[in-house]
Amino acid sequence: MDRLDKKFINTIVVGGGQAGLATGYYLKRNGIDFVILDESESPGEVWSRRWDSLTLFTPSQYNGLPGYPFPSKRGTFPNKSEVANYLTQYVKRFTLPVRFGKKVIKVIPDTKYAFEVITNEDSFFCDNLVVATGSNQRPNFPGFKQLINPSVFSIHSSQYKNPSMVPPGDVLVVGAGSSGVQIAIDLAKTHKVFLSGKPTFKIPDFVFKYLGPVYWWFINNFINIKTPLGRKAKKSVLAGGAPLINVSMDDVHAAGVTHLSRVAGVDDSRLKFEDGSLRTFNSLVWATGFKPDFSWINMKQEFENGWPKTTRGVSTDVEGLFFVGMLFQFGLTSAILGGVGRDAKYICNQILERNQGLFTSSPQRKRTF
CATH class of the missing domain: 3.50.50.60 (FAD/NAD(P)-binding domain)
Known part of the structure; x- marks a missing residue:
């Protein structure tokens, strides 16, 4: 099979949950050719499988993905059905190219492109790979x-x-x-x-009721890996939960x-x-949480406590490999609805920079499917 026969696209996002959709929003906004592969059959299916009485732990006004605020009334805590419906609306609103029913089994290096992504049905090839499978991967x-x-x-x-x-x-x-x-x-x-x-x-409840905007601004801007307070909080969150x-x-x-x-x-x-x-x-x-599972990434990627070694989601070992939606990837809010967009935007900018280098050294490669 030569290059033109392969199913090539510039960027592949693995995972169609909140992290993958937020990444897709920025990729589309910046004109990057991409596809999102997700093993579920519909948006929000993972949320639909959770317990019936589940509600989010943050008020609706802090649960929006980029470009589309969460539609529930301010101060309310959305249930799982509202979240699933919101994600479905998000895909439609921005016509994101999500291919459902595509379970990624393995990712390996490719001699012509950077990656070969092998699914339960076929294979795809890409120059950039974004792993957006979230933090709830395998029961612990x-x-x-x-x-x-x-x-x-x-x-x-x-x-x-x-x-x-x-x-x-x-x-x-x-x-x-x-x-x-x-x-x-x-x-x-x-x-x-x-x-x-x-x-x-x-x-305390009064924090969100009376100081919500200030509190959200504080945890977004100060509880992250760049501050001593944030680095201390990261250890606590990884060890004991939110x-x-x-x-x-x-x-x-x-x-x-x-x-x-x-x-x-x-x-x-x-x-x-x-x-x-x-x-x-x-x-x-x-209710003992989850542990990461990246065993399907068959490359020379180093891990620490099960999590890939990255610089704010950019692999330190494999060029062109990125991650979005990991627990405390950059800050306390990195893995939740209202916070994942910041990391998605950062990773999109990294892909733009990488593409500029690729297109400078060789003609831009066109998708073949």
Whole structure:
């Protein structure tokens, strides 16, 4: 197969969620020829699969992607259906070239172009590759999970939908971050619920109610990798999760949920807690977050704690490889709806600069599909 027979395009974006769509907005605005590949069948499908009562942790006015403010009323916290609908509208509004049902299986170097992107159906070739698969890639479990009695009902928070799917009896939600707290309160409507773990920091409600614009400006401009405060915050976020917003441990107690210390392991089929107590439960919901999975990138890309080594999303090892939507990629808001646009714009500018160099050394390559 010679070059003209290959499906070539200047830039490929892997992932059609918020990070990929924000990147697509800037690529299209700057006249860069690109396509977005996504394994889902429709925009927002990932959001539609989350638990039924899920709401965003930030008010609607801070949830807009570039060029299109979130349409819900200011001060409200959108639910998962509103987010899914918003992403669908976003694709249509800007006629973004998203190819759904394209699961990227592997990316390898190419001798003529920079990358070959192999999907479940075919292959594509490109000079620039943007990985926008987000921060929620693979469910994370503690190592001792495999020692728990298999008769205990056990699911990750990404599998949870509503209380009806959980068998009767005592339920332990492991992990007291935002997701764990929301799920525990939801389950308490029908079950006796326990929540284990140290809660993440709670941002007081009055901050968003009365100081919202100032607070948003502050975390966008100061809580990033360029400031000492931001670098300290990054370590905390990567280790313990995002702060509690619009929900608190007071809400947990009001719902009748019992708060327990952190789960430390398993002792004779019983869960062992840091305070030394031993307990058994009928069901477990693991709100223990996610871990990155870039195993499909078959190139000399270095990783640290599972995350690629980059300079603000630009690979330090592979020329033409970029990332958008990673946890704390540049700042606290890098992985959320209202903050991902800043990183997407930066990466687009890097692609523009790279293309100028490519087009200077050789004629501009045209897409072949």
